[in-house]
Amino acid sequence: MPAVLIAGGGPAGLAASIALAERKVPVTVVDPSGAAAETRGELLAHGAAQIVRRLGLSHVLTDALLISDVVSHWGAAGLQSHGAHPGLGLHGWGIDRRALAKAMRERALDLGVTLHKARVAQSHPSETGWRVMVKTPVGTETRHADYVIDATGRPAHIARRQQATVLHGPALVAVLWQLGAPQHATMQAEAAPNGWWYMVPHKTGGTVGFVTDAATAKRISASPTAFLDSVKDTLSLVSLNGISTPPWSMDCRSAALDHTSGAGWLATGDAAAAFDPITSQGLFNALSAGFFAGNAAADAISGDAEAPKVYDALLTRTVERTHATTHLQYAALPFDTPFWRHHARAGLEKSKTSAVPA
Numbered sequence: 001m002p003a004v005l006i007a008g009g010g011p012a013g014l015a016a017s018i019a020l021a022e023r024k025v026p027v028t029v030v031d032p033s034g035a036a037a038e039t040r041g042e043l044l045a046h047g048a049a050q051i052v053r054r055l056g057l058s059h060v061l062t063d064a065l066l067i068s069d070v071v072s073h074w075g076a077a078g079l080q081s082h083g084a085h086p087g088l089g090l091h092g093w094g095i096d097r098r099a100l101a102k103a104m105r106e107r108a109l110d111l112g113v114t115l116h117k118a119r120v121a122q123s124h125p126s127e128t129g130w131r132v133m134v135k136t137p138v139g140t141e142t143r144h145a146d147y148v149i150d151a152t153g154r155p156a157h158i159a160r161r162q163q164a165t166v167l168h169g170p171a172l173v174a175v176l177w178q179l180g181a182p183q184h185a186t187m188q189a190e191a192a193p194n195g196w197w198y199m200v201p202h203k204t205g206g207t208v209g210f211v212t213d214a215a216t217a218k219r220i221s222a223s224p225t226a227f228l229d230s231v232k233d234t235l236s237l238v239s240l241n242g243i244s245t246p247p248w249s250m251d252c253r254s255a256a257l258d259h260t261s262g263a264g265w266l267a268t269g270d271a272a273a274a275f276d277p278i279t280s281q282g283l284f285n286a287l288s289a290g291f292f293a294g295n296a297a298a299d300a301i302s303g304d305a306e307a308p309k310v311y312d313a314l315l316t317r318t319v320e321r322t323h324a325t326t327h328l329q330y331a332a333l334p335f336d337t338p339f340w341r342h343h344a345r346a347g348l349e350k351s352k353t354s355a356v357p358a
């Protein structure tokens with residue numbers, strides 16, 4: 001039976017591995033982080049419930065914090081309590097990414113997936129499949145695979161080396177702080193002149209994030225305490241009490257590949273399409289696209305060459321719909337500043353930084 005190698009063991013890669021293993025395809029997931037996913041609060045949109053159950057992960061929902069309300073302070077719109085949120089629907093779940101990773105890894109292992117702690121360094125297609133060079137904690141190995149799935153997240157490590165181009169939205173960076181104590185089951189969002197704050201609670205804590213431009217994020221990282229002191233009295237909703245420092249930063253701009261599959265490979269999750277966190281779409285997309293990517297790969301190795309094209313078309317439609325409306329969430333212009341004006345009219349474009357590093 002042909003074998004599949006998945007680069008990346010985040011939600012998308014593990015969802016793909018579950019789909020492949022259910023179809024009895026031998027599958028190895030290669031990821032350098034092993035079992036140790038970080039604690040981070042994220043909001044799982046309510047529409048994701050069905051795919052979570054389909055992946056055999058119902059307990060992830062019962063173990064998560066059900067979020068019944070989103071409270072926002074969005075400039076002139078003032079304080080609002082939304083039972084619903086544009087990207088969220090009626091409610092969602094506050095998920096700790098570490099708990100999600102643990103549940104997904106256990107499910108994959110139960111189905112016979114091989115999890116390999118290593119980083120994909122090089123991947124070369126050949127007439128007999130793929131030669132994939134991986135770096136483990138103790139050295140370098142070469143692995144053979146008949147098909148590869150790129151689930152490496154935003155780096156899109158394999159797809160970019162297969163001549164796929166990443167289109168990016170405007171620079172957007174999240175600066176994140178951890179909350180150690182359990183929070184009330186309400187998500188908060190608050191606009192500021194040069195970005196927006198959010199707090200996502202989960203069962204054992206939560207995460208506070210400030211989403212801003214790259215230059216501001218760099219300034220915050222250089223002196224986080226001074227920054228917190230300067231903003232703490234300006235916030236009317238999100239509380240900075242109990243956050244642990246230092247913060248860490250993550251790229252969170254919108255991105256999409258110009259094509260998500262080619263001969264013997266396909267890309268999924270953030271590697272194929274990444275969404276601004278204001279959409280609350282990323283996890284839903286990673287789980288569902290991962291599941292469909294796994295099935296498309298299983299079909300392709302059984303001789304159905306059309307399957308990756310159908311997958312590509314589905315993903316393209318999702319990307320078009322989401323990216324076409326993302327900027328509207330900034331268009332309320334809670335502050336008439338360059339940050340808000342820029343994001344209110346932004347779209348995707350080919351980035352100068354999308355070239356594969358030598």
Ligand SMILES: Cc1cc2nc3c(=O)[nH]c(=O)nc-3n(C[C@H](O)[C@H](O)[C@H](O)COP(=O)(O)OP(=O)(O)OC[C@H]3O[C@@H](n4cnc5c(N)ncnc54)[C@H](O)[C@@H]3O)c2cc1C
Nearest residue numbers: 008010011012042043119120152153174269270282283286
């Ligand atoms: C600040 C922030 C807040 C967010 N908030 C939300 C939210 O509230 N709700 C929501 O739905 N979404 C949210 N998202 C989006 C969500 O986190 C992503 O969409 C989701 O993590 C995508 O999953 P993935 O598996 O595609 O990628 P990732 O989670 O990035 O996983 C990629 C994996 O690939 C591995 N990897 C990388 N390079 C290699 C390599 N060369 N070889 C092998 N493995 C490799 C990494 O170690 C990692 O484990 C947020 C994103 C950010 C940045």
